[in-house]
Amino acid sequence: MIILSIETSCDETAAAIVRVKGGKVEVLSDIVSSQIKMHSRYGGVVPQLAARAHLRNMVPVLEKAFRKAGVPKNKIDYIAVTKGPGLIPALMIGVNAAKALAFTLDKPLIPVNHLEGHIYANWLFKEESDLYSLKKMKFPVLCLIVSGGHTQLVLMKENMKFKIVGETVDDAVGEAFDKVAKILGLGYPGGPLIEKLAKEGDAGKISLPRPMIGSGDFNFSFSGLKTAVLYASQKAEKIDEKYQRDIAASFQAVALDVLVSKTFKAAKKYKVKNVFLGGGVSANKALRKALKNKFEKELPEVGVAFPPFKFTTDNAFMIAIAGYYHILQDEKIEDWKKLSADMNLRLK
Ligand code: KG4
Ligand code: ZN
Numbered sequence: 001m002i003i004l005s006i007e008t009s010c011d012e013t014a015a016a017i018v019r020v021k022g023g024k025v026e027v028l029s030d031i032v033s034s035q036i037k038m039h040s041r042y043g044g045v046v047p048q049l050a051a052r053a054h055l056r057n058m059v060p061v062l063e064k065a066f067r068k069a070g071v072p073k074n075k076i077d078y079i080a081v082t083k084g085p086g087l088i089p090a091l092m093i094g095v096n097a098a099k100a101l102a103f104t105l106d107k108p109l110i111p112v113n114h115l116e117g118h119i120y121a122n123w124l125f126k127e128e129s130d131l132y133s134l135k136k137m138k139f140p141v142l143c144l145i146v147s148g149g150h151t152q153l154v155l156m157k158e159n160m161k162f163k164i165v166g167e168t169v170d171d172a173v174g175e176a177f178d179k180v181a182k183i184l185g186l187g188y189p190g191g192p193l194i195e196k197l198a199k200e201g202d203a204g205k206i207s208l209p210r211p212m213i214g215s216g217d218f219n220f221s222f223s224g225l226k227t228a229v230l231y232a233s234q235k236a237e238k239i240d241e242k243y244q245r246d247i248a249a250s251f252q253a254v255a256l257d258v259l260v261s262k263t264f265k266a267a268k269k270y271k272v273k274n275v276f277l278g279g280g281v282s283a284n285k286a287l288r289k290a291l292k293n294k295f296e297k298e299l300p301e302v303g304v305a306f307p308p309f310k311f312t313t314d315n316a317f318m319i320a321i322a323g324y325y326h327i328l329q330d331e332k333i334e335d336w337k338k339l340s341a342d343m344n345l346r347l348k
Helices: 036-040 047-069 088-105 114-123 173-183 190-199 223-235 241-269 285-298 317-328
Strands: 002-007 012-021 024-034 078-084 109-113 124-128 131-134 141-146 151-158 161-167 274-278 303-305
Touching: 002 047, 002 088, 002 317, 012 047, 012 317, 024 047, 024 317, 036 047, 047 088, 078 088, 078 114, 078 317, 088 109, 109 114, 109 317, 114 124, 114 141, 114 151, 114 274, 114 317, 141 241, 151 241, 161 241, 173 190, 173 223, 173 241, 190 241, 190 285, 223 241, 241 285, 274 285, 285 303
Parallel strands: 002 078, 078 109, 141 274, 274 303
Antiparallel strands: 002 012, 012 024, 024 131, 124 131, 141 151, 151 161
8 A cells, every 4th residue: 555645734735655465564764854943043943935845845855755656646645734733824735736736636535633643653663774664563652752743652552542541731841942942042043942952951059840740640741831931031140051051951950850750650540551741842852761771770660662763753754654554544535625724623
């Protein structure tokens, strides 16, 4: 089966073509055109600019994906596209491109939730370059989604069935990384820059609150933490490189502490067999290490695994994988003519 997938929920215009056969996935092409450079000037993603760039890049990205894959257009069996959540003007470009292709090629169109993509990136086991096998999953699975737009703990008892057991009540953790970077006058996206600085900083130097760590539920809050960083920086005598390192380390330690602590408690409560990470912040090595250490020490029977680094930030390959599981469920595929983008799409 050959799947073409399209992703335009935020600031990456992406298309992938994959072949799935006998539990193995071959990446025939995986194209991501990033707009990071353009948005970094503004310190964050500007939705209208993103939409215009998607419109400019969509066809060239699709052309490149087909050229690289060497697959004639009519050999595609399914088209999968990100329906939401995300920036509405951005999502609309991908959804419309997918509808036009479904119409002209007369192929079924599968709407995919962007977060399903981040979750299913964990199902990939690398066999060799561009070849992955799909893990035979033991449920229940708990996935901590940590991206620029979301912080959620998602429980799965079977494939494609999701229950959100906790989520942020304000900012997403990726957003907090980005805002802290902005406060410190660093670039965008802030996550990788904060991680790099934090490596050389002293996490005990600046005292910051651990929001909602003892709240008794699985919800998160990162807005107050970001403000605490702002106040601490305003009080600081000077913001030199040493201060930047220490505050980055202090912020990251506190944020990861809350994420790991709540994930651990939820894993215990729901007696899960596997814990995964999804979304851009899952690229953070300190988070991976902290989560792995906590479970190895205190709950070693739970498997902790992460998506391949390459597929942690937004890409279309993960959308194809989630699309494949939709197809496996033999779901009634929505009439493509009625498909529209949904910026607030929830996992269910
Ligand atoms: O999943 P993603 O690519 O886009 C959304 O769906 O939001 O996530 C982007 C987010 C940004 O906030 C970025 O700062 C964060 O992921 N991020 C990181 C790291 N790499 C990306 N945060 C912390 N550490 C990183 N290494
Ligand atoms: Zn994402």
